[in-house]
Amino acid sequence: MRNLRIAIAGLGRIGKIHLGNLCQMRGVEVVAAMDPLEEGRQYAKEKNVPCVVSAYKEMLDATAPLDAVIICSPTDTHAEYVEMAVRAGINVFCEKPLDLSLQRVVEVLKVVEESNVKLMLGFNRRFDKEFKKVKELVQNGAVGHPHLVKITSRDPGAPPISYIEKSGGLFLDMTIHDFDVARFVVDKEVEEVYAKGTVLIDKAIGEAGDIDTAVVTLTYTDGTMAVIDNSRKASYGYDQRIEVFGSEGMVQSNNNFMDSHKLYNAEGIHAALPLHFFLERYRDAYMVEVQDFINSLGKGVDVPVNGNDGLQSLKIGLAAIKSLKENRPVRLAEIV
Amino acid sequence: MRNLRIAIAGLGRIGKIHLGNLCQMRGVEVVAAMDPLEEGRQYAKEKNVPCVVSAYKEMLDATAPLDAVIICSPTDTHAEYVEMAVRAGINVFCEKPLDLSLQRVVEVLKVVEESNVKLMLGFNRRFDKEFKKVKELVQNGAVGHPHLVKITSRDPGAPPISYIEKSGGLFLDMTIHDFDVARFVVDKEVEEVYAKGTVLIDKAIGEAGDIDTAVVTLTYTDGTMAVIDNSRKASYGYDQRIEVFGSEGMVQSNNNFMDSHKLYNAEGIHAALPLHFFLERYRDAYMVEVQDFINSLGKGVDVPVNGNDGLQSLKIGLAAIKSLKENRPVRLAEIV
Amino acid sequence: MRNLRIAIAGLGRIGKIHLGNLCQMRGVEVVAAMDPLEEGRQYAKEKNVPCVVSAYKEMLDATAPLDAVIICSPTDTHAEYVEMAVRAGINVFCEKPLDLSLQRVVEVLKVVEESNVKLMLGFNRRFDKEFKKVKELVQNGAVGHPHLVKITSRDPGAPPISYIEKSGGLFLDMTIHDFDVARFVVDKEVEEVYAKGTVLIDKAIGEAGDIDTAVVTLTYTDGTMAVIDNSRKASYGYDQRIEVFGSEGMVQSNNNFMDSHKLYNAEGIHAALPLHFFLERYRDAYMVEVQDFINSLGKGVDVPVNGNDGLQSLKIGLAAIKSLKENRPVRLAEIV
Amino acid sequence: MRNLRIAIAGLGRIGKIHLGNLCQMRGVEVVAAMDPLEEGRQYAKEKNVPCVVSAYKEMLDATAPLDAVIICSPTDTHAEYVEMAVRAGINVFCEKPLDLSLQRVVEVLKVVEESNVKLMLGFNRRFDKEFKKVKELVQNGAVGHPHLVKITSRDPGAPPISYIEKSGGLFLDMTIHDFDVARFVVDKEVEEVYAKGTVLIDKAIGEAGDIDTAVVTLTYTDGTMAVIDNSRKASYGYDQRIEVFGSEGMVQSNNNFMDSHKLYNAEGIHAALPLHFFLERYRDAYMVEVQDFINSLGKGVDVPVNGNDGLQSLKIGLAAIKSLKENRPVRLAEIV
Structure with a gap:
């Protein structure tokens, strides 16, 4: 071949x-x-x-x-x-x-x-072993009917203001990954968005018209919910966690850490921080996503992330922006 | 004496x-x-x-x-x-x-x-070693300026419908503890409430006019936020966790478990469930709260939970009820 | 009644x-x-x-x-x-x-x-929820045939020299609990003991004829093994762990901690120390052991720890002392 | 260049x-x-x-x-x-x-x-992030003076009998890595070895003149100790842990797991197994060790593992074999 x-x-x-x-x-x-x-x-x-x-x-x-x-x-x-x-x-x-x-x-x-x-979009988290495992367990019914998805996503530091000015802001450059994960792990579509956010890290971010801290509540079409919390700056590094709670159980995945050591001394027990940022955390995911794309070529297999996935996350992001401005829940149907 | x-x-x-x-x-x-x-x-x-x-x-x-x-x-x-x-x-x-x-x-x-x-109200969680430790660390500046409080509170099973009919509903009989904790751990007052909830556990709860699953976003007067998620029924038992994220760090406390054993076998690693319900989890807290009340008598010491604490939590609960009905954020000032 | x-x-x-x-x-x-x-x-x-x-x-x-x-x-x-x-x-x-x-x-x-x-001996660890759970899992076959028992037992500080002089020394006042646990968790008798120990904490302990740090290998009558490590002084507090490895799995139990908090900051992740010493760690066990004794009175029920249990642990302790002195494995049959 | x-x-x-x-x-x-x-x-x-x-x-x-x-x-x-x-x-x-x-x-x-x-020997564990971190902390004095090293090393399954017949047996093909780690993490030389072992996994291993389960106590020249436990077959996969206990603290490192998920359901909490075997666990270590070798070439830098490291581990292994046969502690000086 x-x-x-x-x-x-x-x-x-x-x-x-x-x-x-x-x-x-x-x-x-x-x-x-x-x-x-x-x-x-x-x-x-x-x-x-x-x-x-x-x-x-x-x-x-x-x-x-x-x-x-x-x-x-x-x-x-x-x-x-x-x-x-x-x-x-x-x-x-x-x-x-x-x-x-x-x-x-x-x-x-x-x-x-x-x-x-074929068009595939690079939502790399879908190929991370942690999110894949959560999705797989949910899909297999390990938690029964999913009632609530909780996503924590915090960066170790804010990007330059110049980036923020062009990126579309927190909801479109950062939370958009979480919106995709929220759809991915439970295979449900979002119907309504309520976003609350503020500037707590850096005033310059506010002056650039953006926020740096947010809580977003999503309602899926079946009435179940997701809640996402974001910060542009976690002093302890990249924080990427997810939890899916359902009628029969709950599954969580945690950060990946630099190593597993625990040091016990008179002051307490001390352990290593999470992997610093996305390049470290998603190193393997980047390999897997492109390999999956390659594998889908020339076969009757769909790409694992398609154009509609990009479209839906964008719509949720735009709804979040509108919700934040108007301080009210916004239905996705309003975003046209 | x-x-x-x-x-x-x-x-x-x-x-x-x-x-x-x-x-x-x-x-x-x-x-x-x-x-x-x-x-x-x-x-x-x-x-x-x-x-x-x-x-x-x-x-x-x-x-x-x-x-x-x-x-x-x-x-x-x-x-x-x-x-x-x-x-x-x-x-x-x-x-x-x-x-x-x-x-x-x-x-x-x-x-x-x-x-x-003196009047003291029985918000028992304030006397639990976990919540006390989180409060103490926040107070000592261990997380810097608090940006976000996250509370998970799930019961192992719903109370009888007869109880729900008189209790004031989920926000007044269950979430009210979380409202108090949200004020307690960061020592801030709540200004606005957005509550989203639905019936996913038992239709009879809906017929009684209540919900069994909720996500509530609180905004404090300084613009920082808290988010609470509730369920009347977690298949794995009583789930009581809290996390406070701030400018310099983050502190979490976890459930208390039946024991610490880990069983490794060919299927995976297996551990014990959380303590079943509030009587088990808060056994020591009940002792401490009444002892603290007793200690405050006959001394010039304030009781650790006073009438205003009860009043504020009630107001937040009433705002949550209104928010849920009207699907919009409700300011505490509207509750009179 | x-x-x-x-x-x-x-x-x-x-x-x-x-x-x-x-x-x-x-x-x-x-x-x-x-x-x-x-x-x-x-x-x-x-x-x-x-x-x-x-x-x-x-x-x-x-x-x-x-x-x-x-x-x-x-x-x-x-x-x-x-x-x-x-x-x-x-x-x-x-x-x-x-x-x-x-x-x-x-x-x-x-x-x-x-x-x-009836005569019952106060081996309190048998009534601790952790050791009970490990025993129960082993008994139920959760690890298959037990191959190896590992016990870590470290005190937060050495007792006064005056105590050590009368106590019989480390093997008879401290390790004796571990010897009992080693017999208890797998329900096997010990046949041979090899003890290695030294003075690393306090010279005065050596001058009193004792050691403060030890590793003891026990061989059960069926050829399987246990290994115990002791220290009179762990800077981080009371360390009480056990692990049983078998043909079908492994079970561990961990220390009990002051609380479950985890503090994440730029330096790492920090958690609370183990409960300070035996009074804190075995608080509930002391209640349970005496309750079990009371319950056995006036019933046709055996006491849960009998005189022979005391005798066997003493024999193992005496064999350990002999082994340490002669730097060779000592069979229990030699202790008469 | x-x-x-x-x-x-x-x-x-x-x-x-x-x-x-x-x-x-x-x-x-x-x-x-x-x-x-x-x-x-x-x-x-x-x-x-x-x-x-x-x-x-x-x-x-x-x-x-x-x-x-x-x-x-x-x-x-x-x-x-x-x-x-x-x-x-x-x-x-x-x-x-x-x-x-x-x-x-x-x-x-x-x-x-x-x-x-230059001659470098492939003791790959020295390049694993876990063992490196433990060594680094010990070297920096994080645990004070090391008193005890504990190593657990269990394979997910025994190799073919044909391999065992030529490999030199458990102590020379498997424990030899642990002997090297025991020297590496505390930078001390071994003086005496006491090995206890038996056949619990597969009779054919015994018929080939080897054992499949062992506990080895090492005494360093300064009187401090290490204890290693081995099994050819852990039902739950590759088990590679270490702990160093010292005058000022204790450091542990744990296995690396397939993922971090925790599934909570009515039966308990369930997590993923350790990475299956050395190819998975030491994937990065294999890269690092050869890169370090390459880096040392053409520079005035020593290779990180030299011929003497191989020699010492072999001596300890031979002493362990002798100790097992004669059921007595064997000094390294006896191995000539």
Whole structure:
């Protein structure tokens, strides 16, 4: 069987991880890489990528036929890059979000729908062993009917204000992962959102029009609920926990820690902190998600995260923004 | 120093616990007990209480002068019993709530205020080693400025419908403890309440006009938040956890378990369930709260839980009821 | 049914605990107490014991007929006090050990055997919920055939040298509890002992002819093993753990902690220490063991810890002493 | 800077891991691989190793000059292969043990000593984050003076009898890792060994002259102790724990688990098992150890595990074998 021909666009933090992982996979050949910055291109050359360029179209043209492109470039390029690939008949793995505009996302998804190519979105947490295990147990009925989902998601530090200004804000750049997880673990759709948030970490975040601390209550279409709490800055590091409570039981998953040591001394018992941030915590998840994408190509298998998953999370995020502004519960049906 | 002369009204589950504890305390003499039921009176006789009667007034009259009365009778008797004791110059420990009517509570507190006697309310969780430790750490600045309080409170099973019909419902008979804890651990007042709830455990609860599953978001006057989740029925037993997240750290306390064993076998690792219900979990807390009440008598020391604490929790509960009905955030100022 | 008439000899730390517990039991009447010290007698008077004296014989004579006597006086009085009670037809609960001399213990047990009275020894750990649970799981086959028992037992601090000089040393005053637990949890007899020990905590302990740190390997008659490690001083408090490994699984029990809190901050995660010492850790066990003794009286039920249990642990202890001196494994058969 | 030229001998389980890891390292070029079996050679070809042969000498000759060779072939080839490499001036990373014969090991180490090349032994646990953390804390004085080391090491299943017959038995193929860890974590040398063992898992192991269950007590030269317990078969998987107790504290490290989930239901709380076996548990350690070896080449840095480390562990293992046979403590000085 011939190797799959893969190209990768964007070699920032995530792009480098994906490229490194692709280089270890069997049956995969990274034939091209693209980054506008020399530093990114240099990285690709060290990884022996044969065609390394600075423009997306150039990459697609130069290396046809491609089996798939991995898009890790900035958010504002996603929609266009996806459309270009889809129109060229190339399967796409795209980092979330497709776009911050609901209308634009709907447009792109229409293009995908009318094509034969696959589009997968990079909601990496779905491929983390912890969230997968929780989902699997819920799916197997281990907790009976799910009544409540609880998600804690806190970053070790706030991103630069410049990032926040373009990211769409806390609900669209950070909580959006939690919205996806909330749908994923119980396989239910959200109907209503109530978001409460404030600025407690850094005034500059408030001045940029965003919040840094939030509690969001989601109501699913069957009346059951989820509650998410977020902070841009946990002094003890990256905090990623989930709990699903149901009629027959409850399942939790905890953070992953640097190590398991416990030190007992006269002051108490002391243990290691959680893995610092997403690169450490989701190291294996990044490998698994791209491997799953690769595995789905050329088979009658659906990609594990599709365009609609991106669309739904975006809608929940937009509803959260509206809810926060108006201090009232907002139904997803209001977001059009 | 002479022994304190104590009377106890109501010998149901909680009354028996208080009586048993009082019998072990130094400097205390239980001189009278009252219960309308023979079974309760029998219990008091076995404990060698000298005067055992079936009517409250009779008990107060027969044993004057009393230092304090412990009121564990049904909720609808609390307000009247407290007033009678206060007017007779007797200090009072009263199980929560004082009354389900805000107006009636305000009346009773006025009577107390105009007197010289002490009134303590039985919010037992404040005396549990877990909640005390969390409070102490927060107070000492161990988590910096508190940003978010998270409380999980689930019962092992729903009470009889007959109880629910008179109790004021989930927010007034169950969540009210969590409202008190939310104020207690961070020493802040609540300004706004958003409550979302539904019936997932038992339709009969819905038919009785109540809910059995809830998520409540509280906003404190400084803009920080608390979130409480409740269920009337956790298949794995009594679930009582708290977490306080702040600028410098986070503190959690967990359930107390039947034992610490871990069994490893080919199927996994298995451990014991939480202590079954409040009688087991708060066994020591019941002792400590009454001991603290006793200790505060005859000293210039305030009781650790006063009438205003009861009033505030009631207000939050009434706001939650209103919020649930109207599906909107309700400010405490609306509750008059 | 009439109350059981109980007397108690010795009101030091343990005696006080037993007396306090007896006062809470139904169907029990503490009719007499004895202590050579005024302080102990005073305690008994406060507990309303009607007959409080300073001599053992006086107590037995003054309050006949007695159903049982609880002996908590110093070790060197145990053998004589037990014999006196047995000869007077009084059931006995005696704190361990019966005596430090094997010959004397054999003599006393012969007297008990020839009588109709019951003798129970106070190996309190058997009544702790942790050790009971491990025993129960092993008995139910949860770990299959037990292959290895591991016991960790460390005190928070060494006792006074004056105590060590009379106690028989580490193996007879401290490890003896572990020897009993090793027999108890798997219901097997020990055949051989290899003890290794040294002085690492306090030179004065060495000068008194004792050790403060030890590792003891026990071989049961079926060839399976146990290993015990001891220290007179753990900086973090009382350390009492056990693990039983078998063909089908493994069960562990852990220390009991002051509370369950976990504090996360930039330095790590911090938790509370174990309960300080045996009075705190075994508070409930002391209640249960005496209750079980009381329950066995007047019924055709054996006491849960009998004279042979004391004898076997003493033999293992003496074998450990010999093994340490001669640096070789010693068979129990050598101890005569 | 030019890439280091590396060859690898033996492509069984461990060899494949090392080869995969080497392929991901910067500055490293795997120029040759050798395995007598076609299957091993096929694996090397898929990894694009340019020179793949079936004989060791052929490999060394064909690819000179080599910077280092990684030896993962069967134990009985180690000594000869190391000597050949050393004499050719090639640095060596060799899987443990160098040889089962003390005399042969001494010979090989003499050859190494007289050369300028580096020899590192593959005691992989030293590179596991858990053991490294424990060592680091002990080294930093976090537990004060170490008094006792406790190591639990249990495999998920016994190897084939054919392996046991050639491996040197439990103490030389399995416990030898624990002996190394016991020296490593406290940086002390062992003076005396007492080993107790038996056959509880599989009679065939006994018929092959080996044991499957053991408890070994080590005494360090300063009189402090270590205790190791082993089993060839833990029903719940690979069990790798350590604890170091000292004058000022105690540090433990635990197993690494498949995930952190906890499932609460009416039967109890359930969690995932430890990672299945050494390939899973020490996945990262295998990468780190070879990276550390590579890093030490061409620098004035010592390799982190040298020939003497292998020699000492072998001596302890031989002393354990003698101790088991003679049922007495054996001093390392007796092993010559």
